[in-house]
Every structure is written in structure tokens, then in C-alpha cells.
Amino acid sequence: MKKIISSIVIFLIVLLTGVAISKSDSIKYNNTMNRLGMSEEAVVLHTHSKKNLVTAVQELNAKKKVAGYQLIFFEKSNSDIGYIYSHGKTNKLPITSGRYFSKDDFISQIPFAVQGKTSNIEAYKPQSQSYIKVDNRYISVIGNVGFDGADILNSQTLVSLSPNQPKSRYHLNQVTTVLDGHAVTNKESLSKIKHVLHASSMHKYVPQTDNFTNVETTNNGEMYLVGIVLLFFLIMAVDFYILIPLKYDLSRSHLTGDLKNNYRNGLMLRYLIYTLVPFAIGFAAVNWRIVIISHSTFNLFMTISVVMTILIGLSQIFFVKRSE
Numbered sequence: 001m002k003k004i005i006s007s008i009v010i011f012l013i014v015l016l017t018g019v020a021i022s023k024s025d026s027i028k029y030n031n032t033m034n035r036l037g038m039s040e041e042a043v044v045l046h047t048h049s050k051k052n053l054v055t056a057v058q059e060l061n062a063k064k065k066v067a068g069y070q071l072i073f074f075e076k077s078n079s080d081i082g083y084i085y086s087h088g089k090t091n092k093l094p095i096t097s098g099r100y101f102s103k104d105d106f107i108s109q110i111p112f113a114v115q116g117k118t119s120n121i122e123a124y125k126p127q128s129q130s131y132i133k134v135d136n137r138y139i140s141v142i143g144n145v146g147f148d149g150a151d152i153l154n155s156q157t158l159v160s161l162s163p164n165q166p167k168s169r170y171h172l173n174q175v176t177t178v179l180d181g182h183a184v185t186n187k188e189s190l191s192k193i194k195h196v197l198h199a200s201s202m203h204k205y206v207p208q209t210d211n212f213t214n215v216e217t218t219n220n221g222e223m224y225l226v227g228i229v230l231l232f233f234l235i236m237a238v239d240f241y242i243l244i245p246l247k248y249d250l251s252r253s254h255l256t257g258d259l260k261n262n263y264r265n266g267l268m269l270r271y272l273i274y275t276l277v278p279f280a281i282g283f284a285a286v287n288w289r290i291v292i293i294s295h296s297t298f299n300l301f302m303t304i305s306v307v308m309t310i311l312i313g314l315s316q317i318f319f320v321k322r323s324e
Helices: 002-034 053-062 187-197 224-252 257-289 295-318
Strands: 043-047 069-075 081-087 095-098 112-116 130-134 137-145 157-160 175-181 199-204
Touching: 002 224, 002 257, 002 295, 043 187, 053 069, 053 081, 053 187, 112 130, 130 157, 175 187, 187 199, 224 257, 224 295, 257 295
Parallel strands: 081 157, 112 137
Antiparallel strands: 043 175, 043 199, 069 081, 069 175, 095 137, 112 157, 130 137
């Protein structure tokens, strides 16, 4: 009975590990969505230039041999509105309806918009197409984005920029400029972009406040690793607990030769049934019912746990000294 309870404990530990990894994935994905899909390398470029946004995009578009990048110009008065331009890179966001920006939108003569599902900007829908009023003009809403728990993403409105559009009402000194992409880590490309935008300095992008400078400590979802390590050691403890009666039986046996080897093989088989079967059932249950993005982490945990379980069994059953 104790062995069956121990097997159930192993099964529950595997489930808890899956839940912990799933929760971590959710936290990290929420953080990424609140960064509007931008990476940890994204930076805010400081500029006092009065250059028009479209003029800046035209000059950037004319630059040759620039690594892929994405620029979002957030209104300083309301960071829930941003103007986006992409060159060879587009950070995809979860779509609830319609579509997200494509490469063609960034060369189009007219702007398009994507709205978060809780955006405060009212959308008009005279017929089948929705429109929002931005900069005293109506812009087609091509899609809606949203993700539960990602409040910044859900309240955001993004409007596409293109070198072929009419001049914008905004200038660089009226917006907060955020750059993301390979160009951030490419010195030559970054230098070209900073030159066009007359950027004097930069800092890491942190989307907590309108000026993106208030760095707050948030849960990045990594604390689950501590829990996983503890669960791993708990599994090892259960393995040893299952082995206690098996080792006792072996130490008290008076068998020799092939009979003893056969007895050990039988004990090892019983041990593997009580340990590996709940591993297999737990693995199947996690993959069936729990949403995990970091499958490599879960698979690594399972592999190490199973290997260590087998090694513990071999060491304790085949190398244990028989009591005299």
C-alpha cells in the first residue's frame, strides 16, 4: 500500500512540475505581450529633433545595409497610442480578430491601425469596416489584438507608418521612440538609425510609465526553477523510500548465485513499475491537459528524473551489501 501511495506522490509531483512550468510560461508571455512583443534588448532613443515622423521614416528607408528593426513612436501625452514602422522585422502579436500588420502596410500610401481589445479610442463601423479617428483623420482598423492579463497590450492602439504617406502631425520631439530588432546589437546599423533620428542617448525599454524610464522589479517567471529543483529532490526522496522494503528483503535473503541475481532482477522490476509507470502517466497527463510552451524544460526535468531514478535503483539493489 505504501508503494502505491509513493507512486501516486510521484505522479502528483510530475503534475505539479507541469503546472509550475505552465505558470512560468504564462508570466513570461504576459511580460512579452506587455512589451508589445519587443525583446529585452529594445531601447528608448532620446532625441530633441523636430523632424517629422514620416520624414524620419523616409530617410531611414533610404539607408542601405541596415539590419532588421522595428520602431514604435509613442505619443508622450498618451503612450496607449503608437506609430509603428518596420524594416525587415515585425513582432507578431496575438490577434483576436482581423489581421496584424504586413510588410505591404509599411510601404502603403495610407495608414492602417491595430487596436487592443480594451482600447479607449472609439471605433466607428458604418458598414463592415471599422475606423478610428486619429490626428483628425479616419484610419481603417485591420485587426484587434489582446491577451488575458496583458493590460498594456490590451489598451494599445498602433498605427502604421510608411515612407509613402503624407506628413504626420507629430515630430520626433513629441514622441517617445522605441527601437527593437537586430539593429540594436549591430553597431553600424544602430549608428545609422541614431544619426537619422538625431538620438543623443538611449536606455533600456521598460513599459511601466509613459516615458518608459521607471524601472520596476517584476516577476519574470524564473522563480519556478527553485520549485522544480525542490520537486526533483522530492522525487529522489520518494525513490529511496520505495527502496527501503526492497533493500530489506534483499539484505535478509540467503540466496546465492543465479538465484540471488534473479531475485535482484525481480526487485528491480517491481521498483521500476512503482516509479516509471507514474512518470509515464504524469507525462501523458501534462501533455494532454496542461498548456506548456517550454516543452524543452519539462522534457529535461523528466529525462533527468527518470535517469536518476533508474540509477538509484541499480545502485541500491545490485550494489547493496547483504547483511550477515
